[in-house]
Amino acid sequence: MMRFIVSALSQDQKGPVSHFTLAVSVFDSSNGLGIQNLNVGNFIVHDMTSGVPFSVVEVHTAGLPGFYRLLLKTDMTVNAGDYILAVVVTIQQRLAGHVSGGIEEGNTLVKVKVV
Secondary structure, three states: OOOEEEEEEEOOOOOOOOEEEEEEEEEEOOOOOEOOOOOHHHEEEEEOOOOOOEEEEEEEEOOOOOEEEEEEEEOOOOOOEEEEEEEEEEEEEEEOOEEEEEEEEEEEEEEEEEO
8 A cells, every 4th residue: 555745835826816836746655756657637636725616737747756747727716815725646556457446645735825
């Protein structure tokens, strides 16, 4: 069973109010290696402060194993202020090309500022 160490930082908002970029790292706690080949389907973001819907629209590798840039999108009418987001990473285990049924999960909290 894998356990993940997930960390996230919010980058300064540049561009439309409805778009944010998070820098996220995902590591296997048992061996310290970065988890590779993650995509949009592996990340879920929940707003913990007000229920504003945030969604992950793009995931880019950041050049090192386990490091990613997530482009988040929210409603254009979102109010300015601080939001606490829960970033959840899920990975379905595969053994010899078959889905084993086990889903591994890691999470972290990050604060973003809407200006």
